[in-house]
Amino acid sequence: MEIKKGIAVSPGISIGKSLIIDSEDYRIPRRSIRPSHRMAEIQRVRNAFTEAISELTQLEEAQDQTEGSRIKDIFAVHLRFLRDRSLRRKITDLIHAESVTAEYAVSTTLRQIATHFRNVKDAYITERAADIYDIERRLLRQLLGRRREDVEHLSEEVVIVARELSPTQTAGFNREYVKGLATDAGGRTSHTAIVARSLGIPAVVALEDLTEIVGGGDVVIIDGNRGIVIVNPDEETVRQYEEYSREFAELEHKLDAIKGEPAVTRDGVIITLLGNIEFPEEAGVVLEKGGDGIGLYRTEFLYLNSPSEPTEEEHYEAYAETVRVFKHRPVVIRTVDLGADKYTQSKRFAPEPNPFLGLRSIRFCLQNLTMFKTQLRAILRASLLGEVQVMFPLITNLQELMQAKFILRDVMEDLDEESIEYNKNIRIGIMIETPAAALTASTLARDVHFFSIGTNDLTQYTLAVDRGNELVSTLYSSADPAVLRLMRMVIQDAHKAQIDVAVCGEMASEPEYIMFLLGMGIRTLSLTPPMIPETKQIIRSVTIEECNNLARKILAMNSERQISSFLRNAARKILPEAF
Ligand code: PEP
Ligand code: MG
Numbered sequence: 001m002e003i004k005k006g007i008a009v010s011p012g013i014s015i016g017k018s019l020i021i022d023s024e025d026y027r028i029p030r031r032s033i034r035p036s037h038r039m040a041e042i043q044r045v046r047n048a049f050t051e052a053i054s055e056l057t058q059l060e061e062a063q064d065q066t067e068g069s070r071i072k073d074i075f076a077v078h079l080r081f082l083r084d085r086s087l088r089r090k091i092t093d094l095i096h097a098e099s100v101t102a103e104y105a106v107s108t109t110l111r112q113i114a115t116h117f118r119n120v121k122d123a124y125i126t127e128r129a130a131d132i133y134d135i136e137r138r139l140l141r142q143l144l145g146r147r148r149e150d151v152e153h154l155s156e157e158v159v160i161v162a163r164e165l166s167p168t169q170t171a172g173f174n175r176e177y178v179k180g181l182a183t184d185a186g187g188r189t190s191h192t193a194i195v196a197r198s199l200g201i202p203a204v205v206a207l208e209d210l211t212e213i214v215g216g217g218d219v220v221i222i223d224g225n226r227g228i229v230i231v232n233p234d235e236e237t238v239r240q241y242e243e244y245s246r247e248f249a250e251l252e253h254k255l256d257a258i259k260g261e262p263a264v265t266r267d268g269v270i271i272t273l274l275g276n277i278e279f280p281e282e283a284g285v286v287l288e289k290g291g292d293g294i295g296l297y298r299t300e301f302l303y304l305n306s307p308s309e310p311t312e313e314e315h316y317e318a319y320a321e322t323v324r325v326f327k328h329r330p331v332v333i334r335t336v337d338l339g340a341d342k343y344t345q346s347k348r349f350a351p352e353p354n355p356f357l358g359l360r361s362i363r364f365c366l367q368n369l370t371m372f373k374t375q376l377r378a379i380l381r382a383s384l385l386g387e388v389q390v391m392f393p394l395i396t397n398l399q400e401l402m403q404a405k406f407i408l409r410d411v412m413e414d415l416d417e418e419s420i421e422y423n424k425n426i427r428i429g430i431m432i433e434t435p436a437a438a439l440t441a442s443t444l445a446r447d448v449h450f451f452s453i454g455t456n457d458l459t460q461y462t463l464a465v466d467r468g469n470e471l472v473s474t475l476y477s478s479a480d481p482a483v484l485r486l487m488r489m490v491i492q493d494a495h496k497a498q499i500d501v502a503v504c505g506e507m508a509s510e511p512e513y514i515m516f517l518l519g520m521g522i523r524t525l526s527l528t529p530p531m532i533p534e535t536k537q538i539i540r541s542v543t544i545e546e547c548n549n550l551a552r553k554i555l556a557m558n559s560e561r562q563i564s565s566f567l568r569n570a571a572r573k574i575l576p577e578a579f
Contacts, residue, residue, distance in 0.1 A: 001234050004207050006182070007473055008227035009193035011530070012202035013245035014180030015238060018220045018231075019158035020107075020211060021165070028107040028140070030217025033099050042092045044102040048142035053082050055138070074131070081135055087113075103143050104216055110136040111215045118212075133212060154178070159222055161214045167191035167342060168304045171278065175199055180222035182229045184211050187476055189456035189506045190468035191341050197509065197528045198278060198285075204229050206470035251577045255533035259290030263536045267543040271518065273536060274330065274526040276504060280318045283325035285529045290536060293329035293387070294322060295452065295526020296504040299375065300336040309371060315378030323386035330387045332429065332452070332526070333379050335372065335404075337361045337393040341468055356466060361394035366403055376411040383423035391429040391452060396436040398443055405447065431504070433457035438486040445497035452526065453490055455505025459483050478507045479563040484516075488555060491521050502526055512564075512571040514538045519551025534575065541574045 020028050033041060060075040081087060087109070094105040114132040117125050159180035160173070170181070170192045181196050186205030196203035202224030214220060214231050221230040221241050225248065230237060263271040274295030275286030283294060302310045302318055310318075323331050339360025352358035365372040382388050392404045405428065415422055432438055433454035441451065455478045460467040462483050465476045477483075487503075494501035502524035507513045509527040514535055517525065527535060550570055557563050 001237065002213055002231040004210055004213070004229045004231070006204040006207035006210075006227050006229060007186075007188050007470075008203075008224050009186070009188055009190075009205050010181070010196040010199075010201055010203035010224045011248075012180075012200070012224045013241055013248060014159055014202045014222045014224075015233075015241060015245070016157050016159040016179050016220065018161045018214050018216060018218045019154075020214060020216050021160060021162040021169075028103050028216030030104050031101045033101055035099050038095050038099060041095050041100075041102045041105075044143060045088065045091055045095070045106065048102070048106070048139050049082055049088060051142045052135075052138045053079060056082065077128075077131055078135055078138075081131070103140060106139045106143065107136060108215045108217075110139070111212070114212065129212070159220050161211055161220065163211050165192050167195050167301075170195040170199070171301065171304070173199070173201070175201065180220070180224070181205075182207055182210055182220065182222050184208055185468070185470050187467050187470060187473045189459070189476075192468075194276075194456075194506065194528070195278060197530065198276065198282060200530050206473045208470060247577075252533075255537055256289075258536055258540070259288070259533055261290075261536065261540065263290075263292075263539045265518070265539055265542055265544050265547075267545065269518075269523070269544050271539050272330075272502075272524040273532055273539075274332070274502070274504075274524065275529045275532065276509075276526050277322070277529070280321035282529060283322045283331075286532070287325055289529045289532040291529065291532050293326045294331045295502055295524065296391075297322060297331065297333045298337065299334060300338045300342050303336060303338060304342060310374075312374045312378050315375055316381055319378060319382035319388065320385055323382055323388060327386045330389060332389045332391050333382075334391045334393055334431070335362070335365055335375055335379075339364050356460065362392050362400055362404060363394070366400065366407075369407065372407060373411050373414075376408055377415065380408075380411060380415060380422035380426065381420060383426045384421055388423065389427040389429060389450070391431060391450075393431045393454070394433050394457065395430040395444065396434045397440065398447070401430060401444060401447055429500075431457075432490050433505075434461045435486060438490050441490045441493035442497065445493055445499050448499060450500035450502065451490060451494050452502045452504045453487055455483070455487070455503060455507040458486065458505065462486060477560050477564065478505070478513070479567065480560045481558055481563065484555060484563070488520060495521060500524065509535075511535065511538055511575060512567040515542055515547045515550050515570060515574075516554055516567060518542070518544060519547035519549070519554075538571065538574055 056075050056079050060072055091105045091109045094100065094109060110132050114129040117129040117132060120126060154174055154177040157177050157179050160178055161182050164183050164185035178201060181201055181203040183205045184207050186192055193203060193205055202222050204222055204224060204227050207229055210229060218232050221233050263273045272292050274293045275291040276296040277283060277286065277294055278298045278301040286294060302315065319333060339358060340356045379388060379390050395401050427449040429450035429452055430444060430448050431454040432441060432451050437444060456467055459476060459478045463475060463480055465472045467476060491501050503517055503522050504526035508525040509531045511534055554563055554566060
């Protein structure tokens with residue numbers, strides 16, 4: 001049994017057999033074969049070794065003329081392993097004894113050896129573990145060739161273990177079979193984490209070297225509440241987790257019971273709880289969880305999930321489907337936020353050295369006007385169906401906002417000329433996600449109907465910490481005083497200008513921040529749908545006065561640690577079962 005600590009990004013517990021998708025997309029489930037097929041599998045292992053040896057010999061020879069001896073030495077070490085008969089025998093013995101596939105036998109045997117090396121207290125031998133993984137990959141490449149199986153065609157329940165997953169990959173998982181996710185990379189607000197949360201799949205990220213420890217088919221527990229992953233748990237641990245999982249399900253059930261109740265504080269202040277969605281189908285989940293509308297529709301997923309750029313009709317249909325669910329309630333459609341970690345499938349953008357500081361979001365739209373206008377036309381047409389609002393992401397200065405509004409007006413004129421109707425008074429908002437926007441909020445407020453604070457990016461850009469990079473994930477925290485002070489500034493400026501201000505970053509989905517946000521004057525939260533009931537329960541348990549006191553204390557604190565622990569303790573008192 002091995003226990004790994006990462007970052008909990010999507011709540012819930014799952015226990016299941018692992019399916020590994022490594023960086024090269026190999027998945028090695030445990031597959032049994034008929035005993036009569038064992039010789040054929042053993043022959044495949046032999047062929048894979050022969051091919052790998054020949055490939056490596058050629059590489060080694062090529063090194064003679066080019067690079068120095070260091071690389072040649074590495075190849076020599078790999079060749080020695082591959083020529084070692086006892087290694088091959090271990091693999092073929094496993095096929096004989098357990099009637100499993102060649103891939104599974106290769107992966108399991110080599111990972112066992114690597115784990116053994118990693119545990120030896122000798123730096124030289126520990127480092128050899130990396131060579132073993134290399135050899136594993138080389139052999140798997142030979143074995144799998146074009147036979148990589150598609151994760152979309154699963155037929156049994158699995159928990160996915162991967163070095164990293166893209167938001168699109170995650171969104172494509174079949175929820176019926178994919179019961180949990182664990183990745184080496186990622187951070188709390190990486191888009192993959194966000195997608196896992198909205199799909200309701202328990203997930204833990206930033207596990208650093210989990211993929212090196214887990215073998216395909218190993219039993220894995222994913223504790224998406226505490227950020228723990230347990231590989232090959234003993235019986236007692238499985239029993240404890242099964243019980244914990246039952247308790248957690250009971251809490252969810254209990255909370256679901258209040259979904260029809262209003263989100264009102266004990267002293268009668270009504271809070272609007274909206275949902276964040278990536279796909280129109282999720283609007284139904286928001287409604288079911290007791291949400292009052294959609295506060296953030298991440299429309300770029302329309303692009304990420306399709307082989308070609310969506311047409312105006314496709315945009316319109318997606319928006320119409322969402323609005324149908326919330327006919328007389330707000331549906332805030334955010335214009336596409338492509339770029340950074342959300343590239344289109346065609347990868348037609350040249351790689352940027354710093355994609356999060358590059359051509360993303362509104363900047364990308366302002367340089368791709370045809371695409372931008374197509375979306376705006378669809379949003380405007382859909383505005384007739386309900387309370388549609390439009391929101392521009394990643395605004396950093398007034399000029400950008402003016403440009404975006406100018407294009408919107410242009411599209412309105414086009415529609416007028418074509419006698420196509422739309423809501424002429426559509427509400428326009430911007431996301432406050434950069435320190436630049438926060439610091440100039442009083443200016444920006446004059447030209448919009450509302451702000452929505454995107455705490456994920458605001459934290460990233462304020463602290464200069466990549467939100468998806470596990471190497472700096474401990475530095476990423478929205479509880480940092482710098483982030484909170486910028487937020488206070490934005491909220492105060494919005495109040496002064498008498499415009500609405502909401503929070504739609506993940507902060508609004510985290511129970512510990514709710515009291516603080518109310519205390520800062522926030523009355524609209526937009527959050528991941530599964531967290532709506534819990535958030536409502538917190539709101540219904542507190543008074544605004546309590547929240548004001550808490551916010552005052554927090555804003556006087558200077559350390560992130562102190563703030564985090566204070567917030568956690570306060571929330572734990574209100575909803576102990578959730579912690
Ligand atoms: C944010 O940055 O807080 C936000 C809500 O937008 P996204 O997570 O899609 O970048
Ligand atoms: Mg953002």
